Amino acid sequence: MTRRSILKYAFAGIAAIVLTLVVGWWQVDGPGAPEQAGLRPVALSEMEFRLTDHEGNEVGPENLIGSPSMVFFGFTYCPDVCPTTLSDISGWLDDLGEEAEGMNVVFITVDPERDTVEAMAEYVGYFHPSIRGWTGPEEEIARAAQGFRARYGRVPTEGGDYTMNHTASVFLFDAKGRFSTMIDYHEPREFAVPKIRRALNRETGGQHEN
Amino acid sequence: MKTVLYGLMAASMFASSTATPVEAGSEDVVVEDAWARASIGVNRPGVAYMTIRNTGDEAVILTGLRTDLAMMPDIHQTSTNADGVSSMAPAGEIEIAPGESVSLEPGGLHAMLMRLQRPMAKGESFSLTLDFSDGGEIVVEVPILGIAARGPES
Ligand SMILES: [Cu+2]
Numbered sequence: 001m002t003r004r005s006i007l008k009y010a011f012a013g014i015a016a017i018v019l020t021l022v023v024g025w026w027q028v029d030g031p032g033a034p035e036q037a038g039l040r041p042v043a044l045s046e047m048e049f050r051l052t053d054h055e056g057n058e059v060g061p062e063n064l065i066g067s068p069s070m071v072f073f074g075f076t077y078c079p080d081v082c083p084t085t086l087s088d089i090s091g092w093l094d095d096l097g098e099e100a101e102g103m104n105v106v107f108i109t110v111d112p113e114r115d116t117v118e119a120m121a122e123y124v125g126y127f128h129p130s131i132r133g134w135t136g137p138e139e140e141i142a143r144a145a146q147g148f149r150a151r152y153g154r155v156p157t158e159g160g161d162y163t164m165n166h167t168a169s170v171f172l173f174d175a176k177g178r179f180s181t182m183i184d185y186h187e188p189r190e191f192a193v194p195k196i197r198r199a200l201n202r203e204t205g206g207q208h209e210n
Numbered sequence: 211m212k213t214v215l216y217g218l219m220a221a222s223m224f225a226s227s228t229a230t231p232v233e234a235g236s237e238d239v240v241v242e243d244a245w246a247r248a249s250i251g252v253n254r255p256g257v258a259y260m261t262i263r264n265t266g267d268e269a270v271i272l273t274g275l276r277t278d279l280a281m282m283p284d285i286h287q288t289s290t291n292a293d294g295v296s297s298m299a300p301a302g303e304i305e306i307a308p309g310e311s312v313s314l315e316p317g318g319l320h321a322m323l324m325r326l327q328r329p330m331a332k333g334e335s336f337s338l339t340l341d342f343s344d345g346g347e348i349v350v351e352v353p354i355l356g357i358a359a360r361g362p363e364s
Binding site (some may be wrong): 157168 | 253256257282284286297298300316317324356357358359
């Protein structure tokens with residue numbers, strides 16, 4: 001086989017992969033997906049889902065009410081966006097120090113098939129100790145994502161594996177569980193930390209519920 | 211840790227064994243600030259980042275990657291759409307204009323290391339070969355930083 005024909009095959013292969021990715025995208029997140037764009041997460045008190053944290057405890061949205069919360073979706077087989085978000089969050093928490101103490105920081109997987117409780121435990125262990133990892137049955141993940149208006153979808157990759165597209169924003173809630181704001185992926189730290197501070201200090205208009 | 215890695219220029223074995231003419235081009239490419247994240251085991255894909263600078267006066271085209279660390283290394287592009295949904299896809303060939311550089315960095319282009327052959331351990335390094343359309347190649351020694359690393363210096 002000449003180098004030229006190897007290249008030809010390589011191009012055909014890449015074209016096939018790109019097509020697969022585009023088709024997957026169309027179905028799960030593209031125009032073929034249910035319309036959710038532009039919606040804000042509902043209040044935590046209006047959400048309903050049952051998941052398991054990385055220490056095996058049963059958890060749900062009620063665990064996030066009483067203290068301000070920071071929640072984001074991802075998966076541990078994610079090489080680029082998720083470790084970057086997790087280390088960004090770790091950096092923000094370091095910057096905030098004691099101020100962020102008691103804040104709920106939760107990473108919810110969108111890939112429960114591979115992200116078991118054990119996988120989540122190992123993974124979150126590499127980041128800030130406040131970060132909790134939640135997983136659970138696919139239907140419960142879907143209910144959680146619905147409440148946060150987060151989107152995700154499975155996309156096949158080269159070699160028969162798959163990756164996940166997912167909302168990469170970080171959601172902030174005040175201690176009452178009301179949505180405060182979100183931090184978009186790529187947002188500079190000088191914007192992120194004040195946003196977290198706002199969620200932390202937001203007047204709750206009454207006593208905490210815990 | 212300040213790392214500036216120079217691409218080790220290798221007269222391409224490919225170029226000498228095929229009819230492809232070797233032109234000046236990839237000899238003028240310099241790779242800087244290469245780094246990778248440690249992996250957990252071998253099931254998850256690894257990732258590496260770097261800046262690829264074309265110091266020459268003609269465009270160069272990066273066509274692919276090779277490494278014995280991963281069976282399927284490829285350059286991927288992460289993109290985040292208006293709804294905040296991130297996805298990634300093969301980036302294809304990457305052209306670097308004369309005097310320009312291309313950054314592989316978190317949230318953008320990355321060297322995706324699929325099918326790891328061994329775990330990527332923090333503190334170790336691996337060699338990654340960048341192939342160019344003129345038949346030239348550059349071998350980069352990539353240091354492996356922690357899973358939570360954010361850039362070449364952390
Ligand atoms: Cu990738």
